[in-house]
Amino acid sequence: MTSLTQTDNWQQLQSLAQGLNGQHMRDWFKQDDTRAQRYTSQACGIELDYSKNLINDEILAALYGLAEARQVSAKRDAMFAGDIINHTEGRAVLHTALRNFSGQPVLVDGQDVMPEVLATQDKIKAFVERIHSGSHKGYTGKAIKHIVSIGIGGSFLGPKIMFEALKPYWYQDIKLHFVANVDGCHIQDVLAGLDHEDTLIVMSSKSFTTQETLQNTLTAKAWFLQAGGTQQDIAKHFICVSSNIKAAVDFGMDEDNIFPMWDWVGGRYSLWSAIGLPIALGLGYENYRQLLEGAYEMDRHFVEAPAEQNLPMLMGLLGIWYTNFFAAQSHVLLPYYHYLRGFPAYVQQLDMESNGKSVAGDAEQVDYATGPVIWGSEGTNGQHSFHQLIHQGQVLIPADFMLPLNVPNQDDTHHAMLASNCFGQTQALMQGKTYDEAYAELEGKGLSEEKRHALATHKTMPGNKPSNTLLFSQLDPKTLGSLVALYEHKVFVQGAIWGVNSFDQWGVELGKVLGNNILAKLTDRDAALDFDASTNALISRFRAANQ
Numbered sequence: 001m002t003s004l005t006q007t008d009n010w011q012q013l014q015s016l017a018q019g020l021n022g023q024h025m026r027d028w029f030k031q032d033d034t035r036a037q038r039y040t041s042q043a044c045g046i047e048l049d050y051s052k053n054l055i056n057d058e059i060l061a062a063l064y065g066l067a068e069a070r071q072v073s074a075k076r077d078a079m080f081a082g083d084i085i086n087h088t089e090g091r092a093v094l095h096t097a098l099r100n101f102s103g104q105p106v107l108v109d110g111q112d113v114m115p116e117v118l119a120t121q122d123k124i125k126a127f128v129e130r131i132h133s134g135s136h137k138g139y140t141g142k143a144i145k146h147i148v149s150i151g152i153g154g155s156f157l158g159p160k161i162m163f164e165a166l167k168p169y170w171y172q173d174i175k176l177h178f179v180a181n182v183d184g185c186h187i188q189d190v191l192a193g194l195d196h197e198d199t200l201i202v203m204s205s206k207s208f209t210t211q212e213t214l215q216n217t218l219t220a221k222a223w224f225l226q227a228g229g230t231q232q233d234i235a236k237h238f239i240c241v242s243s244n245i246k247a248a249v250d251f252g253m254d255e256d257n258i259f260p261m262w263d264w265v266g267g268r269y270s271l272w273s274a275i276g277l278p279i280a281l282g283l284g285y286e287n288y289r290q291l292l293e294g295a296y297e298m299d300r301h302f303v304e305a306p307a308e309q310n311l312p313m314l315m316g317l318l319g320i321w322y323t324n325f326f327a328a329q330s331h332v333l334l335p336y337y338h339y340l341r342g343f344p345a346y347v348q349q350l351d352m353e354s355n356g357k358s359v360a361g362d363a364e365q366v367d368y369a370t371g372p373v374i375w376g377s378e379g380t381n382g383q384h385s386f387h388q389l390i391h392q393g394q395v396l397i398p399a400d401f402m403l404p405l406n407v408p409n410q411d412d413t414h415h416a417m418l419a420s421n422c423f424g425q426t427q428a429l430m431q432g433k434t435y436d437e438a439y440a441e442l443e444g445k446g447l448s449e450e451k452r453h454a455l456a457t458h459k460t461m462p463g464n465k466p467s468n469t470l471l472f473s474q475l476d477p478k479t480l481g482s483l484v485a486l487y488e489h490k491v492f493v494q495g496a497i498w499g500v501n502s503f504d505q506w507g508v509e510l511g512k513v514l515g516n517n518i519l520a521k522l523t524d525r526d527a528a529l530d531f532d533a534s535t536n537a538l539i540s541r542f543r544a545a546n547q
């Protein structure tokens with residue numbers, strides 16, 4: 001097979017990128033007053049303004065051509081159809097079945113998975129109602145007031161970040177707490193403030209083998225027993241979500257308290273499964289369902305909209321453009337909405353665990369960049385720190401700005417200021433400041449010619465820095481569902497073009513194995529150390545400090 005970089009599409013894009021030398025977005029906006037309108041697309045209540053990108057019609061056409069040549073649509077259809085596209089793990093990839101409201105079956109190995117999906121949704125709904133109505137009581141008869149969700153990776157980020165993002169929709173009588181890290185400080189801090197009689201522990205682990213989650217659950221169990229609960233009271237206070245029912249039962253989970261999921265749901269795509277149970281508990285079932293419906297709408301858009309209007313396709317292709325033709329190594333996410341502050345961390349796992357890969361197809365070592373570093377934080381905070389590098393640094397950092405146009409219960413002045421900063425940053429990145437503008441601003445400041453020239457040079461901002469702006473009316477559960485699915489499918493588009501398997505994570509697996517090998521040497525202090533000299537020395541220091 002021809003390597004991706006040798007294809008006509010790739011080479012055409014390379015020469016189009018070179019052709020942009022000396023051109024500036026500022027001029028394009030001056031020359032074409034339809035640019036903003038032509039390069040804005042919207043779906044599912046999300047408006048994407050991608051006009052502040054280094055693109056024109058010819059470049060977009062070439063990017064669509066690349067997507068076609070790499071059969072992105074056919075690969076997408078294979079995912080939705082339940083084909084075994086995660087070929088290194090021999091699994092289908094069907095998070096979309098978890099939010100499939102079409103009424104149509106979804107087959108895996110000829111078996112319709114929808115009855116199980118719907119039955120689990122019913123189980124979630126019934127459980128949420130029992131907790132909210134107070135009919136599910138703790139062992140001393142108290143209603144549940146606190147939920148501690150224990151999980152890590154996708155079993156943590158999805159529930160926590162989506163719950164936080166939807167603060168205006170919180171169910172007020174229940175407080176949610178999240179624990180991920182095996183660092184004992186975390187669980188200790190969370191449990192310290194709680195009463196075991198009105199606390200429910202939700203343990204979430206797809207594999208039921210993750211060290212952090214198992215240990216934190218054991219610690220929570222010990223806390224419960226020590227506080228006065230007995231072994232037989234555990235069923236009223238501990239539930240779990242897992243695809244490994246046997247391991248959960250062996251661990252001591254009551255079978256009725258296990259919410260199932262399936263191996264065709266990847267950890268970083270699992271918030272739509274029962275892993276999302278804490279979200280449903282924290283928001284109420286109807287809001288949780290809206291989240292799923294929003295994702296379903298984005299699925300339909302991804303499948304049905306032509307490339308030129310297809311948000312995941314556009315965002316995926318723009319990312320390819322900068323990663324592969326402008327050597328951009330990172331992509332920054334800037335939610336201008338405090339409650340959405342966790343979103344960059346969510347997309348970090350989604351994107352970096354999916355496309356941080358080096359092998360394409362069956363066994364082809366790639367010779368092009370794949371997934372970028374994803375980072376970012378809430379605006380406007382970053383403007384007073386790291387935005388400097390985006391404005392004037394030597395690396396190109398494409399940005400996604402996101403802003404709800406309305407926010408519930410907020411002072412208009414604050415919101416207008418927030419929006420003005422968001423728009424102002426995209427404008428500054430695009431237009432920059434020319435040397436002449438900087439020089440003119442220094443008029444009458446009493447500077448020598450030499451000083452004025454030097455200062456104007458420092459104050460010159462190149463501009464021409466790309467950004468997307470995503471606007472939505474407000475971040476309700478449905479819009480959030482669409483937003484998350486948008487990024488999922490963006491990642492899919494990029495993985496399909498790069499030809500990598502976006503659904504395995506062998507690098508992460510290695511870390512787990514090595515960590516366990518070392519743990520054995522920390523707990524058995526006399527065990528011979530047969531690792532490399534650096535690792536042996538680190539272990540020895542730990543042993544010496546923990547006699």
Ligand SMILES: O=P(O)(O)OC[C@H]1O[C@H](O)[C@H](O)[C@@H](O)[C@@H]1O
Binds near residue numbers: 155206209210213508
């Ligand atoms: O849900 P679990 O099986 O406990 O897995 C939790 C996490 O474990 C690993 O680190 C995977 O790379 C993640 O994708 C996963 O979300």
